[in-house]
Amino acid sequence: MKKRWRRRNYFIKKELQGRYIFTFFLSVIAGSVVFTLIFSMLASDTLTIAYKDYNLRIGKTPLILLREILAAHWIFIVIAAIVVVVLSMFFTHRFAGPLFRFEKSAEEMVKGNFDFDIHLRKKDEGKELAEIMNRLIDMISSSVREMRGLTDEIDDRLAEAGRSGDQTKESKGTEAGIKETRVLNQRLREILYQFKIKN
Numbered sequence: 229m230k231k232r233w234r235r236r237n238y239f240i241k242k243e244l245q246g247r248y249i250f251t252f253f254l255s256v257i258a259g260s261v262v263f264t265l266i267f268s269m270l271a272s273d274t275l276t277i278a279y280k281d282y283n284l285r286i287g288k289t290p291l292i293l294l295r296e297i298l299a300a301h302w303i304f305i306v307i308a309a310i311v312v313v314v315l316s317m318f319f320t321h322r323f324a325g326p327l328f329r330f331e332k333s334a335e336e337m338v339k340g341n342f343d344f345d346i347h348l349r350k351k352d353e354g355k356e357l358a359e360i361m362n363r364l365i366d367m368i369s370s371s372v373r374e375m376r377g378l379t380d381e382i383d384d385r386l387a388e389a390g391r392s393g394d395q396t397k398e399s400k401g402t403e404a405g406i407k408e409t410r411v412l413n414q415r416l417r418e419i420l421y422q423f424k425i426k427n
């Protein structure tokens with residue numbers, strides 16, 4: 229049974245994505261503030277004339293421009309903030325989704341289920357890690373399959389040796405069966421010792 233996890237929403241790992249969205253939002257605000265400060269420093273010695281509602285105002289360029297920008301373009305500033313949040317949510321989804329999938333896959337592996345492949349979408353990050361994990365799943369599945377076959381064969385040999393031993397105690401067939409069983413057991417041991425495990 230192949231198990232596939234489908235992502236139905238873009239806000240998968242709320243804490244992780246929330247942190248990144250907040251960081252992107254703060255970065256845009258910080259960039260805007262830095263740009264404004266640099267512009268203010270460069271234009272601090274200049275005056276600007278502004279005409280609004282039949283009034284003529286004269287003032288320092290940075291202050292006049294800041295007032296005019298906030299008054300005229302506040303809606304664009306709010307829309308830009310929303311766009312930054314939405315875009316950062318889509319971008320974080322490209323790595324939050326695969327991270328979620330890797331966690332679910334690892335949980336399945338801990339439960340002993342290796343009957344699945346990890347599939348990522350075309351634009352997702354982490355394709356190399358998914359490929360490595362799929363190779364690991366294939367290698368473990370192949371080793372377990374071979375070990376199952378060997379244990380079945382060892383059971384068959386032992387059953388044959390038991391039947392032969394009942395008929396004639398000193399039979400050469402029993403010795404041959406025991407030798408074959410030892411060979412199978414050695415192969416099983418070789419497979420098991422390919423894995424490094426904790427003490």
